[in-house]
Amino acid sequence: xxxxxxxxxxxxxxxxxxxxxxxxxxxxxxxxxxxxxxxxxxxxxxxxxxxxxxxxxxxxxxxxxxxxxxxxxxxxxxxxxxxxxxxxxxxxxxxxxxxxxxxxxxxxxxxxxxxxxxxxxxxxxxxxxxxxxxxxxxxxxxxxxxxxxxxxxxxxxxxxxxxxxxxxxxxxxxxxxxxxxxxxxxxxxxxxxxxxxxxxxxxxxxxxxxxxxxxxxxxxxxxxxxxxxxxxxxxxxxxxxxxxxxxxxxxxxxxxxxxxxxxxxxxxxxxxxxxxxxxxxxxxxxxxxxxxxxxxxxxxxxxxxxxxxxxxxxxxxxxxxxxxxxxxxxxxxxxxxxxxxx
Numbered sequence: 001x002x003x004x005x006x007x008x009x010x011x012x013x014x015x016x017x018x019x020x021x022x023x024x025x026x027x028x029x030x031x032x033x034x035x036x037x038x039x040x041x042x043x044x045x046x047x048x049x050x051x052x053x054x055x056x057x058x059x060x061x062x063x064x065x066x067x068x069x070x071x072x073x074x075x076x077x078x079x080x081x082x083x084x085x086x087x088x089x090x091x092x093x094x095x096x097x098x099x100x101x102x103x104x105x106x107x108x109x110x111x112x113x114x115x116x117x118x119x120x121x122x123x124x125x126x127x128x129x130x131x132x133x134x135x136x137x138x139x140x141x142x143x144x145x146x147x148x149x150x151x152x153x154x155x156x157x158x159x160x161x162x163x164x165x166x167x168x169x170x171x172x173x174x175x176x177x178x179x180x181x182x183x184x185x186x187x188x189x190x191x192x193x194x195x196x197x198x199x200x201x202x203x204x205x206x207x208x209x210x211x212x213x214x215x216x217x218x219x220x221x222x223x224x225x226x227x228x229x230x231x232x233x234x235x236x237x238x239x240x241x242x243x244x245x246x247x248x249x250x251x252x253x254x255x256x257x258x259x260x261x262x263x264x265x266x267x268x269x270x271x272x273x274x275x276x277x278x279x280x281x282x283x284x285x286x287x288x289x290x291x292x293x294x295x296x297x298x299x300x301x302x303x304x305x306x307x308x309x310x311x312x313x314x315x316x317x318x319x320x321x322x323x324x325x326x327x328x329x330x331x332x333x334x335x336x337x338x339x340x341x342x
Contacts, residue, residue: 057112058324062333069110083105086098090118096126096129100131101171116139128159130157130158130159131183133159137152144330149194153188153190160183167179178255188208188211189223189224189227193227196234197330197334199234199334218254219257221252222248223260225247226297233304259279262297276295277298288322293328294328295332296315296328296329299335302314311339312339
C-alpha cells in the first residue's frame with residue numbers, strides 16, 4: 001500500500017522503531033545456518049553509507065537510470081540521523097527486529113544495496129525469520145528483481161505457516177498512525193504482486209486469494225481486490241473479475257487506500273478514467289504516488305478496451321513522476337516494455 005503520508009509523520013518512524021525493536025524477543029539461535037549470499041546486482045549501484053546523489057540508484061526495465069528522488073533538506077537530515085541511531089542499535093544488539101528497522105530505513109533512503117546486506121547478514125543468524133524474508137523480498141521488487149522477490153516471499157509464506165497473525169508496525173504511518181496490515185497480509189500481497197509483474201497471473205491470483213483471508217478492513221480489501229481484479233482481467237476471465245468488484249462501494253471507510261478504491265470504482269463504471277489522472281495529494285510526493293497508482297489503473301482500463309495507443313500514453317505519463325519505487329510506476333514499466341515488444 002504505497003501512498004502513505006510521509007512528511008508529517010516521519011518523526012514517528014524513529015519512535016516506532018525503538019518501541020518495536022525493544023519489545024522483540026532478544027534471543028538468537030546458536031545453530032544459525034547460512035542463507036543465500038547477496039550477489040552482485042546489475043540493477044544497483046555500489047555506494048557507501050552516504051549516497052552519491054550524482055549517481056543513479058537503479059536501472060529501470062526500460063534501461064533508464066533512476067536517481068534518488070529529491071527530498072526536503074530537513075527530512076533528509078532527519079532520515080540520516082535515524083539511520084545512524086538504528087545502525088548503532090543494530091551493531092550493538094543485532095536482533096531480528098533491529099535488523100528489520102535498520103534495513104527499512106536504509107531502503108527509505110534508497111540505499112537498497114545496504115538494506116540487502118543487512119537483511120542477508122541477519123538471515124544468517126535468523127534463517128527462519130519470515131519477517132526478514134518479507135522485507136528483503138519487498139526491496140527486490142523495488143529494484144526490479146522479481147524472481148528473487150518471488151523466492152523470498154515464497155520462503156516467507158512457508159515459514160509463516162502456523163505463526164500467530166500479527167499487526168506489522170508501519171514504517172511510514174498513515175494519517176491516523178494506525179497500522180492496517182499484518183505480516184501475513186504483506187507476504188501474500190507482495191508475492192501476488194511479484195507474480196503479476198512477471199506475467200504469472202495464475203500464481204498471482206492464487207496469492208491474492210490467500211491474501212484476501214488477511215484483508216480484514218476496507219483498505220486492505222480494496223488493495224487486494226484491485227490487483228486480483230487486474231490479474232483476472234489479464235487472463236481474460238471477465239466474470240471472475242466482475243465478481244471481485246461486487247463488494248466495492250462508495251461507502252467504504254478508507255484511511256489510505258483511496259487511490260485503489262478509485263481504480264475499482266472506475267472499473268465498475270462509476271468514475272470516468274480521465275478524472276483519475278488529475279490526482280490530488282497532501283504534498284507533492286503523495287500526489288505523485290497517487291498519480292502513479294491511479295494512472296496505472298487508467299492505462300489498464302485502456303488496455304482492457306483494446307486501446308493500446310492510449311494505454312501507452314498513460315503509462316508514459318506515469319513514468320514522468322519521480323516516485324519510481326511505487327508499484328504503479330513499476331507495473332507501468334513492465335507494460336510499456338511488453339508493448340514495445342509487440
